[in-house]
Amino acid sequence: MSTPPASAGTGIAASRWRHLPVGALETVRGNLEDALLAGLLALPVTFAAAVLGGLVGEELMEPSGPATTLDLTSRASLAAVAVLAVLGVLARGLVIALRGVLMARALAAAVRAGTPPTEVPAPLQWQHAHERSDRAYRRTAIILLVILGLCFGVVVPAAVQEPFLSGLAIIVAGAAVLGLIALGIPLTGTVLRRRQLALLGPVDGHWTQAHRIIAAGHVLTGDAVAAARAGRPERGHPGSAARRLGKVATAVVGVGATAAYLGFQVVAALAFPDRQRWAGGLPGERADLGPEAERMVDLAVTVCVVGGAVAILALVVGALAGLAERTQEQAALRRALVEGAAPPPYPVLQRYLRRRSAPLLRMVSALVGVMLVVGGTLVVLDGVVDAPSWGSFAGAGQGLREATGLGPGILGLALGVAALEVALASLLEARERRLRDAVVQRWPVRPAPGG
Incomplete structure (x- = not known):
């Protein structure tokens, strides 16, 4: 694929936007951020599936080994999801905090490599190099600290009642976790920010405001792109059918999730009238209902399960539609560059010039999130298998007891898959950057707003 020179001459008037190489560290960081987001989004979906399984085991199945397995697995997944959510949110905040300093480092390396000042970094690259990305970690x-601090305040009185050494270990461990989280605030807000500003010195001196203004002056508006396409046969937006399918899938997700939520609320209102109403409150004792009320509970559980299943299936369909849309857009852009044709539609150019990870790789990240929940749930079950309060564990059968030993292996496998996924995504992005650079040179437009 080749593109004509963006402009003639070497003076400041030749300034144009470029998608400059950002280096391996920033590429990996960006894909790790995307992977963490996809994995975090998979946590509530996985937890919802576990809750639905628990409802099925408790309300629709006769007391048996499978029913007990579903119920216990659903309960144990609460702890796994909570721990993974805290670790994932914290890790993502830290990864985002690195964006500013790593992008500044990449642009400083480009200056040292002799990149002409007329090859101005694209708007998003310039923005990310100058932003206060450390604020993401501080907010997180x-x-x-507020949430865990409240939990710690509840744990301390209980720990005091334990034997001295055990209680002391619990208190010290909790305080150490809170201290490490708090320590990250000055680390990211002072150390990283100071390093970022030091790197930006030569960058700002190399690409002056005049260079950036001239490069921005060549931006194509929607009207300019439409005029360039005038008189050309309109083939429609590439990937439009896949985009419509994705919108339909999103609507179906909303409908299914709403049905599942309403069904769950009906079950809670009928079967657990004495439940504690605040978030995380105990359900209380199961009410003894008459035949008519029990049939209503069964119907509500069925609606909840079917709605949740439909929502999860629609999520998968939406991800596949996004993959098809992305593939068709790339094919259209490559074809237009090679053939010297009119620019693709303005929205297509805008979307493509905003960095996005491949939809298929986001699906892999979501699968990793599911694997982490499964592995974490088995680890939790293995830790409480002999606890007196879990005496009903034996009712789940020997198979579940044996499966608990697989927890650490599943966690290790999930982390290995995540590492391979991030590495593959980074390689694909490095290849795709060349296409994005060619597009911004030929048709410089501002990327679509939003993330």
């Missing part, structure tokens, strides 16, 4: 840390 403050929220977690």
Whole structure:
């Protein structure tokens, strides 16, 4: 694929936007951020599936080994999801905090490599190099410190009642976790920010405001792109059918999730009238209902399960539609560059010039999130198998007891898959950057707003 020179001459008037190489560290960081987001989004979906399984086991199945397995697995997944959510949110905040300093480092390396000042970094690259990305970690840390601090305040009185050494270990471990989270605030807000500003010195001196203004002056508006396409046969937006399918899938997700939520609320209102109403409150004792009320509970559980299943299936369909849309857009852009044709539609150019990870790789990240929940749930079950309060564990059968030993292996496998996924996504992005650079040179437009 080749593109004509963006402009003639070497003076400041030749300034144009470029998608400059950002280096391996920033590429991996960006894909790790995307992977963490996809994995975090998979946590509530996985937890919802576990809750639905628990409802099926408790309300629709006769007391048996499978029913007990579903119920216990659903309960144990609460702890796994909670721990993974805290670790994932904290890790993502830290990864985002690195964006500013790593992008500044990449642009400083480009200056040292002799990149002409007329090859101005694209708007998003310039924005990310100058932003206060450390604020992401600070907001995350403050929220977690408030939530975990309240939990710690509840745990301390209980720990005091334990034997001295055990109680002391619990208190020290909790205080150490809170301290480490708090320590990250000055680390990211002072150390990283100071390093970022030091790197930006030569960058700002190399690409002056005049260079950036001239490069921005060549931006194509929607009207300019439409005029360039005038008189050409309109083939429609590439990937439009896949985009419509994705919108339909999103609507179906909303409908299915709403049905599942309403069904769950009906079950709670009928079967657990004495439940504690606040978030995380105990359900209380199961009410003894008459035949008519029990049939209503069964119907509500069925609606809840079917709605949840439909929502999860629609999520998968939406991800596949996004993959098809992305593939068709790339094919259209490559074809237009090679053939010297009119620019693709303005919205297509805008979307493509905003960095996005491949939809298929986001699906892999979501699968990793599911694997982490499964592995974490088995680890939790293995830790409480002999606890007196879990005496009903034996009712789940020997198979579940044996499966608990697989927890650490599943966690290790999930982390290995995540590492391979991030590495593959980074390689694909490095290849795709060349296409994005060719597009922004030929048709410089501002990327679509939003993330």
